Amino acid sequence: MNATVNANQHTQHTVVAWLEDKPGVLNRVVGLFRRRNFNIESLTVGHSETPGISRLTFVVNGDDHMVDQAIKQLYKLVNVTKVENITDKPAIKREMALVRVGVDGSTRSDVMQIVDIYRARIVDVSMDSVVVQAVGRQEQIDSLLDLLSNYRILEMVRTGVVAMTRGQAGRNGNGKIKRRAAL
Amino acid sequence: MKLTGAQIVWESMLREQVEVVFGMPGGANLPIYDALSQYPQFHHVLVRHEQGAAHMADGYARVSGKVGVCLVTSGPAATNLVTGLATAMMDSVPMVAITGQVPTSLLGNDAFQETDVTGVTQPVTKHNYLVTDVRELAQVMKEAFHIARTGRPGPVLIDICKDVQNDSTDFVYPEEVKLAGFRPWRGIDEGALEQAATLIEQAQRPLIIAGHGVQMAHATQELRQFAEKAEIPVTMTLLGLGDIPETHPLSLGMCGMHGEAHANLAIQECDLLIAVGMRFDDRVTGKLDEFAPNARIIHLEMDEAEVGKNVQPDVALIADAKESLQALLARVQAKRHQQWLKQISDWRNESEARDILRAEVDELIPPYVMRQLWHTTGGDAIIVTDVGQHQMWEAQYYLHQHPRQLLTSGGLGTMGYALPAAVGAQMAAPDTPVWVVAGDGGFQMTLQEMATVMQENLPIKIVIINNGFLGMVRQWQQLFYGKRYTGTPMFSPDFVQLAAAYGMAGRTVKQKQEVNDALQQAAEHPGPFLLEFQVKEEVNVYPMVAPGAAVGELLRRPTIVQGPSGVNPAW
Numbered sequence: 001m002n003a004t005v006n007a008n009q010h011t012q013h014t015v016v017a018w019l020e021d022k023p024g025v026l027n028r029v030v031g032l033f034r035r036r037n038f039n040i041e042s043l044t045v046g047h048s049e050t051p052g053i054s055r056l057t058f059v060v061n062g063d064d065h066m067v068d069q070a071i072k073q074l075y076k077l078v079n080v081t082k083v084e085n086i087t088d089k090p091a092i093k094r095e096m097a098l099v100r101v102g103v104d105g106s107t108r109s110d111v112m113q114i115v116d117i118y119r120a121r122i123v124d125v126s127m128d129s130v131v132v133q134a135v136g137r138q139e140q141i142d143s144l145l146d147l148l149s150n151y152r153i154l155e156m157v158r159t160g161v162v163a164m165t166r167g168q169a170g171r172n173g174n175g176k177i178k179r180r181a182a183l
Numbered sequence: 184m185k186l187t188g189a190q191i192v193w194e195s196m197l198r199e200q201v202e203v204v205f206g207m208p209g210g211a212n213l214p215i216y217d218a219l220s221q222y223p224q225f226h227h228v229l230v231r232h233e234q235g236a237a238h239m240a241d242g243y244a245r246v247s248g249k250v251g252v253c254l255v256t257s258g259p260a261a262t263n264l265v266t267g268l269a270t271a272m273m274d275s276v277p278m279v280a281i282t283g284q285v286p287t288s289l290l291g292n293d294a295f296q297e298t299d300v301t302g303v304t305q306p307v308t309k310h311n312y313l314v315t316d317v318r319e320l321a322q323v324m325k326e327a328f329h330i331a332r333t334g335r336p337g338p339v340l341i342d343i344c345k346d347v348q349n350d351s352t353d354f355v356y357p358e359e360v361k362l363a364g365f366r367p368w369r370g371i372d373e374g375a376l377e378q379a380a381t382l383i384e385q386a387q388r389p390l391i392i393a394g395h396g397v398q399m400a401h402a403t404q405e406l407r408q409f410a411e412k413a414e415i416p417v418t419m420t421l422l423g424l425g426d427i428p429e430t431h432p433l434s435l436g437m438c439g440m441h442g443e444a445h446a447n448l449a450i451q452e453c454d455l456l457i458a459v460g461m462r463f464d465d466r467v468t469g470k471l472d473e474f475a476p477n478a479r480i481i482h483l484e485m486d487e488a489e490v491g492k493n494v495q496p497d498v499a500l501i502a503d504a505k506e507s508l509q510a511l512l513a514r515v516q517a518k519r520h521q522q523w524l525k526q527i528s529d530w531r532n533e534s535e536a537r538d539i540l541r542a543e544v545d546e547l548i549p550p551y552v553m554r555q556l557w558h559t560t561g562g563d564a565i566i567v568t569d570v571g572q573h574q575m576w577e578a579q580y581y582l583h584q585h586p587r588q589l590l591t592s593g594g595l596g597t598m599g600y601a602l603p604a605a606v607g608a609q610m611a612a613p614d615t616p617v618w619v620v621a622g623d624g625g626f627q628m629t630l631q632e633m634a635t636v637m638q639e640n641l642p643i644k645i646v647i648i649n650n651g652f653l654g655m656v657r658q659w660q661q662l663f664y665g666k667r668y669t670g671t672p673m674f675s676p677d678f679v680q681l682a683a684a685y686g687m688a689g690r691t692v693k694q695k696q697e698v699n700d701a702l703q704q705a706a707e708h709p710g711p712f713l714l715e716f717q718v719k720e721e722v723n724v725y726p727m728v729a730p731g732a733a734v735g736e737l738l739r740r741p742t743i744v745q746g747p748s749g750v751n752p753a754w
Contacts, residue, residue, distance in 0.1 A: 020364065024313075028305060035306050065491070072488035078310045078330060081364040 013067040013087040014163050017056045018048060020079040028077050038070045042160030057162045086165050093163040097141050099132040102152030111151055118144045129154060186354040188317045188347045189218035195324035198356050201252050203610050205230055205239040209256025210296055212283030214348035228639055231631040233260045235603035237267020241276045242607030245590050250331050251607060256283040258296030262303060266597060268338045269307040273594025274422060277336035279327050286346040287315045300342045309337030317350035322357055329360045334367030335486040368485045369501040371510055378498045379481045380514035386455035388523045389415045392438060395422035396460015396504045398586040405508035413515045416527055418446040420461050421578055422593040429582040439467040440728045441575040444737050445530035450475050451735035459483045460504040463493035473733035483507040537740035546719045547695045549573060549648050553580035559702040564616040565608050569601035569625035572654035575724045577620050599628030606632060609641045623649040623675045633685040636711050644705045645713040647678055650720045658723045682713040689713035
């Protein structure tokens with residue numbers, strides 16, 4: 001989901017930030033979002049390729065001005081080493097979902113078929129339910145969940161988006177962008 | 184060299200050229216206090232409430248330009264600092280606050296006097312630290328002072344567990360700091376500089392709004408040279424007062440909610456606005472959509488997050504005000520704007536015709552006291568104001584000449600700031616007269632620091648403008664809440680007797696005729712002196728931009744109509 005370039009239009013922006021892996025740093029970031037009234041859609045954090053540096057991906061809803069502010073304010077945190085707005089860059093954006101769907105003899109095969117079409121996997125099976133693992137773009141997950149909602153969704157969890165720019169437009173952001181076929 | 188954590192705190196502060204520490208001992212910082220006995224180089228000021236320690240460190244920093252330091256214990260002492268940290272954060276004051284914390288073994292255990300201090304103070308500090316290992320302490324001290332004073336200044340808090348204060352380690356003070364994520368400012372873009380110079384060259388009606396950043400960057404000389412060379416009038420924010428002398432022909436005084444009409448009209452009519460070291464606070468801009476509608480805007484600002492936050496500039500120079508003003512000064516041509524200055528001067532004449540001081544009022548009114556204070560002190564005193572009507576009258580009627588001459592809580596609007604901040608100010612400038620100007624409301628919030636003034640034998644002069652109300656709130660109630668004065672009428676003690684109880688001399692003034700004599704008496708008195716002015720109660724601060732209105736839509740000072748007794752009924 002790409003943001004339009006129009007200011008004042010509420011859209012989703014995807015931003016990546018690199019943080020020092022120290023106690024309380026995530027709290028500083030989340031506290032900043034809360035007190036500056038930024039509307040965060042999703043936020044994920046984990047290790048990066050550099051020991052001691054965590055990588056955070058967040059999706060924020062708002063106009064360009066708000067995202068610009070969020071990035072500048074993040075930069076002011078002493079433990080944040082770099083922030084990059086990748087909304088308008090070619091990037092791989094993925095999230096994962098685990099869904100427990102209630103099934104019986106008559107619905108199990110339907111569910112399995114849907115899972116197959118979405119290139120998701122069944123990772124757990126019991127007499128009355130299956131657990132579906134799906135990895136993909138946000139809208140693919142949305143669409144899968146939409147279909148599965150016709151059955152009984154007993155439990156669901158989504159990780160939120162993680163993202164990485166394509167080709168050379170990685171961390172330094174100054175390399176030539178080589179377009180590759182979408183995976 | 185093996186030192187305890189407590190010793191490392193003091194050794195580090197020696198290397199940071201700290202001379203004065205404002206604080207109060209308690210259970211969780213006792214090792215640090217015990218070690219102080221080995222360091223007679225430091226002067227310790229004992230406060231009566233920890234909020235006072237934070238404001239004192241703030242006042243000390245604002246006057247000296249150095250990092251102010253306060254030192255308190257855990258729990259309630261640390262939470263008492265919060266207002267002072269928030270005040271310093273909003274006004275970009277360099278401070279280091281050191282708090283004791285329960286031992287690491289008890290962290291998170293709801294131990295006696297335990298508070299999550301780094302959690303509580305996170306939104307009101309530039310950065311903060313919890314130190315759980317003595318081997319980190321020297322590095323943390325070094326970083327804290329560096330962060331506090333570098334770039335846009337601000338308060339940094341260090342929370343040190345009690346066992347860390349007692350533990351020992353080899354002490355090596357780091358030579359430099361390496362903070363991957365700390366970027367003070369970006370630097371001037373050559374293209375932006377070129378663009379700015381062109382805009383200035385083309386402008387017919389240029390105006391400078393100068394803020395606190397000019398003083399913090401020691402750039403008042405550069406500002407004045409720039410304004411004179413390009414002949415651009417200068418209006419100032421509350422914290423910018425003193426950026427250029429208010430008696431300078433190009434000075435328009437303060438702008439904003441209680442700014443002079445000619446300054447606000449100049450903002451609305453100018454075709455180029457050059458904002459220097461200011462952040463377009465809502466008290467300056469009024470209604471944002473209608474702020475400076477005819478102007479291109481150049482923003483000289485060090486903190487990039489302030490650029491475009493409230494007002495989107497056409498050009499921004501992201502740098503220290505000194506650096507950017509020097510760069511502009513070299514680029515701009517000498518120019519004259521006589522027609523524009525004539526227009527402003529016409530507006531100014533109208534402002535002056537309405538000035539309350541021109542009405543021959545017999546009653547004791549605060550603007551008169553402020554103007555006489557200016558005369559008495561020769562315009563050279565350090566004035567520390569509290570928050571409210573008196574603060575605005577001081578800003579309007581004391582004509583500030585120097586940077587770092589007016590100390591006031593501009594961003595947070597902290598009532599109770601003045602007296603403790605004055606203690607810090609006087610410690611930083613022992614030979615300069617320091618005057619507190621406070622209202623009856625705010626003074627009662629921190630008056631316990633009179634004891635600190637006496638213990639330190641500081642010759643601070645205190646002016647209390649007593650109007651029997653929380654005056655500014657009452658003014659809003661009068662103008663916007665149908666004159667329903669709920670919660671604003673206020674009983675006060677006999678302030679002069681109260682001062683006497685502390686051993687401080689004082690005098691009550693009820694008549695206009697006594698004002699000069701009383702101010703003179705206080706100024707000549709060798710020690711501290713308290714003056715209580717019992718002023719006319721329901722006087723309003725004008726001009727005023729109503730909240731949410733455009734800055735050009737002012738409630739003007741009423742035109743002067745002399746009543747039969749010489750009293751203007753409008754006042």
